[in-house]
Amino acid sequence: MMTFNDKINWLKKYYPYKLSRAWYEENPVRTCAIYRREYHKWYQGQIDRITDEVRAKNAEKTEALVKRSLELFGKKISQLTPEQRRVMFTEALALARCQ
Numbered sequence: 001m002m003t004f005n006d007k008i009n010w011l012k013k014y015y016p017y018k019l020s021r022a023w024y025e026e027n028p029v030r031t032c033a034i035y036r037r038e039y040h041k042w043y044q045g046q047i048d049r050i051t052d053e054v055r056a057k058n059a060e061k062t063e064a065l066v067k068r069s070l071e072l073f074g075k076k077i078s079q080l081t082p083e084q085r086r087v088m089f090t091e092a093l094a095l096a097r098c099q
Helices: 004-014 021-026 028-073 082-098
Strands: none
Touching: 004 021, 004 028, 021 028, 028 082
16 A cells, blocks of 8 residues: 555656645645646556567567478468377477476
8 A cells, every 4th residue: 555655756756747745745635636637647558568569479479489380380370280289289288397
């Protein structure tokens, strides 16, 4: 749980309007409401950024698997037999451990 002073410090760092400490201390209820709203926006932005990064990495991995499947078997992953899929994913796991 953040103290009131921690909230003020966070707002001074991240809130787009640069207001004085006295302005924040003048009305603690208003300050807490602003903090709650702004922190939620900031936190959601962080989550969105991280999610986008993870999606991009997963897309790269998927693309690499599709390319490797075409190289090894000349087929899309969806057309591979269970044994061929096992070979593909065993190879992918071995590569992931090396990195």
